Amino acid sequence: MPHSLPSSPKSTPKNGGNGITKFTNCRILKDNSLVEEDLWVNSITGKIIRSQAAFYDDFVLPNQVINLGGRILSPGFIECQLNGAFGFNFSTLLEPAVYAKKVREVNRQLVRTGVTSYLPTITSQRSDIYKRALPHLGPSGYRQVAEDGAESVGAHVEGPFLSPTKNGVHNVDVLREADTFEDLEDCYGPTNISSEDSYEPSPIKMVTAAPELGRMTELIPEVTARGIIFSVGHSEATYEEASKAVAAGATMITHLFNAMRPLHHRNPGIFGVLGMAESLPRPYFGIIADGEHLHPTTIKIAFNAHPDGFILVTDAMHMVGLPDGAYQWTNGDCTNHIVKKGPKLILEGSDRIAGSSITLIECVTNFLRWSGATIPQALRAVTSTPAAMLGMQGVKGCLDDGADADLVVLSEGLGQDEAELVIDEVWKFGTKVFSR
Amino acid sequence: MRLIIRDESEAASSYVANYIIDRIQHFNPTPTHPFVLGLPTGSSPLGVYKVLVEKYKAGLISFENVVTFNMDEYVGIPRDHSESYHSFMWKNFFSHVNVNPNNVHILNGNAPNLEAECVEYEAKIKRAGGIDLFLGGIGEDGHIAFNEPGSSLASRTRVKTLAYDTILANSRFFENDIEKVPKMALTVGVQTVLESREVVVIILGARKASALQRCIEQGVNHMWTLSSLQLHPHPMIVCDEDATLELQVKTVKYFKSIELVARQQGFEQILPSSIRTGPPIPKTVVDEVSDEVQSPTILAPQPMTSRLLRATPATEYPVRSVSPDLVPDRMADRVGVPDLARRLTPQPEQQQQRLASVGA
Numbered sequence: 142m143p144h145s146l147p148s149s150p151k152s153t154p155k156n157g158g159n160g161i162t163k164f165t166n167c168r169i170l171k172d173n174s175l176v177e178e179d180l181w182v183n184s185i186t187g188k189i190i191r192s193q194a195a196f197y198d199d200f201v202l203p204n205q206v207i208n209l210g211g212r213i214l215s216p217g218f219i220e221c222q223l224n225g226a227f228g229f230n231f232s233t234l235l236e237p238a239v240y241a242k243k244v245r246e247v248n249r250q251l252v253r254t255g256v257t258s259y260l261p262t263i264t265s266q267r268s269d270i271y272k273r274a275l276p277h278l279g280p281s282g283y284r285q286v287a288e289d290g291a292e293s294v295g296a297h298v299e300g301p302f303l304s305p306t307k308n309g310v311h312n313v314d315v316l317r318e319a320d321t322f323e324d325l326e327d328c329y330g331p332t333n334i335s336s337e338d339s340y341e342p343s344p345i346k347m348v349t350a351a352p353e354l355g356r357m358t359e360l361i362p363e364v365t366a367r368g369i370i371f372s373v374g375h376s377e378a379t380y381e382e383a384s385k386a387v388a389a390g391a392t393m394i395t396h397l398f399n400a401m402r403p404l405h406h407r408n409p410g411i412f413g414v415l416g417m418a419e420s421l422p423r424p425y426f427g428i429i430a431d432g433e434h435l436h437p438t439t440i441k442i443a444f445n446a447h448p449d450g451f452i453l454v455t456d457a458m459h460m461v462g463l464p465d466g467a468y469q470w471t472n473g474d475c476t477n478h479i480v481k482k483g484p485k486l487i488l489e490g491s492d493r494i495a496g497s498s499i500t501l502i503e504c505v506t507n508f509l510r511w512s513g514a515t516i517p518q519a520l521r522a523v524t525s526t527p528a529a530m531l532g533m534q535g536v537k538g539c540l541d542d543g544a545d546a547d548l549v550v551l552s553e554g555l556g557q558d559e560a561e562l563v564i565d566e567v568w569k570f571g572t573k574v575f576s577r
Numbered sequence: 578m579r580l581i582i583r584d585e586s587e588a589a590s591s592y593v594a595n596y597i598i599d600r601i602q603h604f605n606p607t608p609t610h611p612f613v614l615g616l617p618t619g620s621s622p623l624g625v626y627k628v629l630v631e632k633y634k635a636g637l638i639s640f641e642n643v644v645t646f647n648m649d650e651y652v653g654i655p656r657d658h659s660e661s662y663h664s665f666m667w668k669n670f671f672s673h674v675n676v677n678p679n680n681v682h683i684l685n686g687n688a689p690n691l692e693a694e695c696v697e698y699e700a701k702i703k704r705a706g707g708i709d710l711f712l713g714g715i716g717e718d719g720h721i722a723f724n725e726p727g728s729s730l731a732s733r734t735r736v737k738t739l740a741y742d743t744i745l746a747n748s749r750f751f752e753n754d755i756e757k758v759p760k761m762a763l764t765v766g767v768q769t770v771l772e773s774r775e776v777v778v779i780i781l782g783a784r785k786a787s788a789l790q791r792c793i794e795q796g797v798n799h800m801w802t803l804s805s806l807q808l809h810p811h812p813m814i815v816c817d818e819d820a821t822l823e824l825q826v827k828t829v830k831y832f833k834s835i836e837l838v839a840r841q842q843g844f845e846q847i848l849p850s851s852i853r854t855g856p857p858i859p860k861t862v863v864d865e866v867s868d869e870v871q872s873p874t875i876l877a878p879q880p881m882t883s884r885l886l887r888a889t890p891a892t893e894y895p896v897r898s899v900s901p902d903l904v905p906d907r908m909a910d911r912v913g914v915p916d917l918a919r920r921l922t923p924q925p926e927q928q929q930q931r932l933a934s935v936g937a
Contacts, residue, residue, distance in 0.1 A: 165673075179672055179673075191657070192667070192672060193657055193663070193664060193667040193672070194657060196667065196671060196672070196678045196681075197656065197663060197667075197678065197681075197683075199678075200678040200679050201678065202675070202677070202678065
């Protein structure tokens, strides 16, 4: 595969070494625990290497040894729902060159927050925005250039096949229903949803839709057959409808509890599919742990219902990383304003939450404080669990031999007498790209 | 035989580790003159490796110019299997220190020709100049490396079938499935160990007490292969209190008192300096009887005058200078009378008469 070869002169090590770095005196995330073990990465291949084989077969010793002083070494974080960041909203109509430049800027900034892979998310929009923006948001990791920062693993299209009564802040006027797969192709652009050759994946990696609308449930197998994750969200689906969607191949729930029917004891709604009543596989689910979208106890309940499916997402808007104030927001065919006040985002003139402006590491810290979960459990929710959801086990979100060397060095701080995780360093493809 | 006894196993382990570090530092190894270290696997040496790693991380020792040879390896399990001795060494030692991978030698249990692998291993040891210090551990039956009871004391590196008891004991590392336990291993021979310039064995715990007793208080016996150390010029056994349970109180007291006296004299039972510092490396004299002897299988019985008894290289002891041989000379040369040397007989008158008659 040409993708695994070094493709850029940037990835050849300076000073002519072998590009191998050894992390020592660190606690690395392995399954459900932090184990004291060394980790070897190769910046030429961008992978975590099997140190024993490198030693006995290739007779190599690491070029540099990094003593982390007992800190935590975690796989890089994976963000499944990010609408924009650092002033750029992915749902924007711009000249292709300008758009591409903005995306690159976001990638470089985003990696500093510990997010090394993410799904750039487009909210419900008119078709032309999808057609213009999606080609820029497809998987970008094959280039393996550490300096590019965070990589896209494919776009997440949240809409527009959503329930008008569970629209959240999405513009009701652009919401649609689909009866055939052509409707999806018509909306997103055929090349964005079906890739032309099997070696190059399509830009879209995940679709959030309401399964009860139109014939969406019957279209789920067609979506998943293209390697795209179908996520249930912004939906009025009952427990039965949600179960049918899961049976048809839906493997994810977009921001559980938000923009869906609440849990009712006679019909548990979408949340019900996390139960074990049916002989169905339980889907993964996204949780926004910003203190606004969900009550801490609700998060605990969701975690305990299905710990292995628990994924922390931010649903952050482009205001993340910007000062407080009112910000313009393109929403379908009209322009609204979102008022940012601290981490809170409210649609101007309403009391509706308009996404968040929290970073993923803050979500992890919140979750740690609220749930009493262990650090490995909290880190899994942004590493191995999203990787498994995306079908990228062994490549992302883990520290196994052969996985991409995307790493985060974390300090355990004690902010206000409570547990806190702080990002000290970020490594992408075996090269350090951020240091606090 | 030096026997060092410590109250706790940790103290015994760190004694061995510090001893090795001392030896290496004294040796002052260089790339052209490396220190050659023989290494074991198993539970006994774990503590030693731990201390060695700690000392390395504290910057007190470097393994840059240390060449290592491991004792043994299973046959037929993948090299990177979690129970292979390659993995053991990687996990517990090599991954933490700066040993050069080119200097590491472990028998390859997956070699296409196992016999050739063993012959080559012996040759590699020889090329490295022999082993300066062989660290060992023992089994409950007193085996050193995989030289189980009944192994020839003249054995060299070879393929060895494991005893059923050993296979059974090892099954705990292989999901309790006897089928998965390797049935064979490659191991250095007793003779290979004895030929190293120094042997240090660590023995911990009450389960090894019986083996220690056989080795210290009884004779050389192939059923307790460790007892062959009695034939080595510089063996040292380090054990904890538990391992001495089967020894006589007298024996324990004797060895403790020796250590005490030696320490009081500021003389810690040290080795001859030629061994401690290396150069000039004493040539290990190996009598090559025939080609068959080099082969790991012993085809013919060894001669009664076992090479064991001749294994000791005599050159390492200070040899007293011998009085020079008698070279007879003439007494006449020592007397300072001129022309005396020309006299042929002790009676000059007769001689002069003879000279005169000749001249006439």
